[in-house]
Amino acid sequence: MVRLWRSTVGKKAVMAVSGAGLLLYVIAHMLANLKIFFGARSLDGYGHWLRELAAPVFGYEGVVWIARAGLLACVLLHMTTAIQLARRARAARPIGYRHRRPVQGSYSARTMRWGGVLIALFVVYHVLDITAGVVNPNGVPGQDYRNVTASFGRWYVAVFYMLAVTALGFHIRHGMWSAFQSLGISTAKRRRALRAIALGVAVVITAGFLSVPIAVLTGVLT
Amino acid sequence: MRLTLRIWRQRGTSDAGELVTYPMDDVSPDMSFLEMLDVLNEELILRGEEPVAFDHDCREGICGMCGLMINGVAHGPERATTACQLHMRHFADGDTVTIEPWRARPFPVVRDLVVDRSAFDRIIESGGYISAPTGSAPDAHAVPVPKPDADTAFEAAACIGCGACVAACPNGSAMLFTAAKATHLGLLPQGQPERYSRAEAMVRTHDELGFGGCTNTGECTAVCPKGIPLDTIGRLNSDLLRGALRS
Ligand code: SF4
Ligand code: FES
Numbered sequence: 001m002v003r004l005w006r007s008t009v010g011k012k013a014v015m016a017v018s019g020a021g022l023l024l025y026v027i028a029h030m031l032a033n034l035k036i037f038f039g040a041r042s043l044d045g046y047g048h049w050l051r052e053l054a055a056p057v058f059g060y061e062g063v064v065w066i067a068r069a070g071l072l073a074c075v076l077l078h079m080t081t082a083i084q085l086a087r088r089a090r091a092a093r094p095i096g097y098r099h100r101r102p103v104q105g106s107y108s109a110r111t112m113r114w115g116g117v118l119i120a121l122f123v124v125y126h127v128l129d130i131t132a133g134v135v136n137p138n139g140v141p142g143q144d145y146r147n148v149t150a151s152f153g154r155w156y157v158a159v160f161y162m163l164a165v166t167a168l169g170f171h172i173r174h175g176m177w178s179a180f181q182s183l184g185i186s187t188a189k190r191r192r193a194l195r196a197i198a199l200g201v202a203v204v205i206t207a208g209f210l211s212v213p214i215a216v217l218t219g220v221l222t
Numbered sequence: 223m224r225l226t227l228r229i230w231r232q233r234g235t236s237d238a239g240e241l242v243t244y245p246m247d248d249v250s251p252d253m254s255f256l257e258m259l260d261v262l263n264e265e266l267i268l269r270g271e272e273p274v275a276f277d278h279d280c281r282e283g284i285c286g287m288c289g290l291m292i293n294g295v296a297h298g299p300e301r302a303t304t305a306c307q308l309h310m311r312h313f314a315d316g317d318t319v320t321i322e323p324w325r326a327r328p329f330p331v332v333r334d335l336v337v338d339r340s341a342f343d344r345i346i347e348s349g350g351y352i353s354a355p356t357g358s359a360p361d362a363h364a365v366p367v368p369k370p371d372a373d374t375a376f377e378a379a380a381c382i383g384c385g386a387c388v389a390a391c392p393n394g395s396a397m398l399f400t401a402a403k404a405t406h407l408g409l410l411p412q413g414q415p416e417r418y419s420r421a422e423a424m425v426r427t428h429d430e431l432g433f434g435g436c437t438n439t440g441e442c443t444a445v446c447p448k449g450i451p452l453d454t455i456g457r458l459n460s461d462l463l464r465g466a467l468r469s
Contacts, residue, residue, distance in 0.1 A: 004466045007425050008395070008435030009459050085393070085435040092327050092394030092434035098241055099228075099320040101294035103390065104444035110392070112437065178438040181452070184460020188453040 008088065009182070011081040016179035018077040023176065025071055026168070027201075030208040036221060037211075040145035047144045079120065086113055108174035115167045122164035129157070152216035161213050169206030173199055223249040223310060226318040227262065229274055235330050241320070251311035255298060256281060256288060258310055275334040283307040283447060286382030289389065290335055291322040296386035296445040304384065304447040324389035328396075328431045339385050341431045342399060348427035349420035350403040352412050371409045378405040380448040387442035387450075393434030398442040400428050401458035402450045408461055418465030425462055 004010035035042045053063040102110065125135070129151055133139035138150035152158045176198035180186040186194050215221040225246045232239030249258055256278050263273035279287040283304040290305045292298035298308045313319065323331050328341035367375075381402035388396045404421050407413035413420070429435075436455055443452045 001466075003422070003426075004463075006429070007422075007462070008397075008429050009425050009462045010466070012435060012459070013463055085437070089393035089395070089434035089437075092432055093325050094327055095325055097291060097294060097322055097325055098230075099291075099294040099322065102392075102441060103295055104440040106439075109437065109439040174438075181438045181456045182436075182459055184456050184458075184463055186453065186456045188451060191453060 008085065011085055012182035014077050015081040015085075016182040018074040018081075019175055019179050021070065021074040022078065023172065023201075025067070025074075026172075026205060030205050033212055034208060036145060036148060037215070040143075043145045043148075044142060047142065075120075075123075079116075082113065082116060106174065108170040109178075111167075111170055112174055115171045118167045119164060119171060122160065122167075125160070126164075148212065149216050149221055152213045155217065158213040158217050162210055165206055165209035168209070169202045172205060173202040176201060223251060223313070223315045225249050225258075225310075225313065225316075228318060228320040229335070230322045231274070231334055232323075232331050234333060239331065241322075249310050251309070253310045254281070254306055255290070255292070255308040255310065256306050275332075275336045277336050278306055281306040284382060286384035289324055289337075289339075289384045289386060291320075291324065291389055293320050296324070296390040297384075297447055301444070302447055302449045304382075307447075324385050326385075326388045326394040326396075326433065328394075328433055329385060329388065337385070339383070341433070342383050342385065342396070344431055345396065345400055345424055345427050346403060349416070349423040350407065352407055352416060354412060365411050367410060375406050375409040378402045378409070378450060378454055381406070381446075381450050382448060384447060386445045386447060388433065390441040390445040391434065391436075392439060392441060393437055395436045395442075396428055396431075396433040397436035397455050397458070398446060398450055398452075400424050401454040404458045404461065405454045408457070418461055418468060421458055421461035422465050425458070 005014070032046060035046050051061045051064055055062065058066065108115075128135045130136065130144075130147060133141060133147060136147050136151055137153070138147045140146065152161070177186065177191075177195045180190075180194050212221070223246075227244045227246055228241045229244060230239055231242045244262060246258070246262060249261070253261070256276070259274060259276055266273045277287045277289060279285040281288070283306060286304075288304055288306040289297065292305065292308070297303060297305045299312055300308055321335060323329075323335045324337045324339075326337075329337040329339055332338050379402075381399060383399065385396075385399070387398035388394060391397075404424055407420065408417045438452070438455070440452050443450060
């Protein structure tokens with residue numbers, strides 16, 4: 001295990017698995033967001049349900065905190081391996097080319113690192129805004145619908161959000177396929193299909209996330 | 223054809239080096255890229271200047287000695303073509319062509335465009351072989367090999383160790399080379415006994431030598447003169463992870 005962690009391939013496997021955990025969460029989060037289109041009751045009720053989930057076993061908000069701990073672990077592993085690999089990559093080419101032209105690497109592949117940084121910064125703001133409510137203009141716990149619409153009522157917050165979820169889409173497009181490759185699941189036969197699936201998942205997730213701020217900006221949600 | 227060449231000149235490993243501009247007045251479109259450099263070198267020698275050092279041997283695209291970063295692309299603009307097989311007809315009259323050596327910490331520049339690629343030999347030494355008693359050659363059909371495996375192994379065995387994959391990789395990773403060697407042996411029956419330890423040992427050496435990690439961008443395959451596919455890296459990853467889970 002230690003040897004695996006030391007190797008670049010092992011680090012990529014850790015990155016792939018932690019990324020998969022985060023991706024599953026992101027999918028659930030996006031689907032839950034759509035509840036906002038069914039009204040305040042639906043969204044707030046869902047939030048309440050989530051906090052009460054398995055309360056007799058884990059206590060109020062127990063499941064939520066377990067999920068948060070798991071997410072934090074994934075984020076830490078994902079970022080640690082990313083930073084270590086990025087530093088290795090930098091060290092592997094101390095003198096760069098004067099003239100360099102990328103031939104193949106897609107836009108999403110090239111923006112993984114800075115895109116990831118943008119997403120991380122956004123997540124910090126997003127947690128302070130919606131989860132903790134400290135930078136939210138409404139900021140009343142349990143009033144998820146009002147908190148969200150109040151937040152997106154400020155166009156610059158909506159724009160930041162849309163930028164971040166677009167970056168997330170690019171990140172997933174390369175990251176999801178790349179995870180299959182890092183884990184050795186992608187083969188010559190499966191590659192095209194896996195790439196197409198990654199693109200599809202990225203587009204659906206981004207579209208789902210974009211729908212909420214757009215609805216608030218256009219007055220569909222108030 | 224008239225060309226303006228910008229060539230990396232560096233006296234030795236510790237020298238800083240710089241790009242030097244050389245105008246070329248009479249380049250034939252039928253020349254190979256290396257022949258064009260030969261002509262330049264003849265002129266330089268006549269002028270009493272140091273000729274440009276560059277690696278080459280077979281000049282027919284099979285040895286892997288030549289390797290130049292041509293206008294920012296390893297082996298130049300033609301796909302699946304080594305620098306020695308690149309012809310000047312792929313350039314236009316009046317072009318400026320920048321020529322640089324491979325850049326990677328494990329590939330130190332020896333002089334001008336020549337880099338030391340013995341790091342690849344270290345990777346091979348750590349696992350790019352099979353341990354078998356030698357003797358007289360066994361009959362060709364003594365060990366049956368499924369045709370698809372033979373084809374994939376052969377495809378991987380086409381790697382000539384030129385280093386273009388490292389040069390093009392944004393992470394300075396040698397995964398394509400390492401994976402090609404591991405796949406070539408790991409798919410054949412003779413390579414089975416050491417399949418997992420080989421993957422582990424070769425990747426460990428690869429990492430220790432200071433090559434970067436793969437981020438699956440595919441720059442390597444795009445410039446590889448032998449078109450080694452990206453899936454070979456997936457196969458190496460799979461062997462390495464499976465080996466780790468087994469032990
Ligand atoms: S994998 Fe391709 S680019 Fe890399 S060393 Fe082998 S032949 Fe050259
Ligand atoms: S000189 Fe042998 S491959 Fe180019």
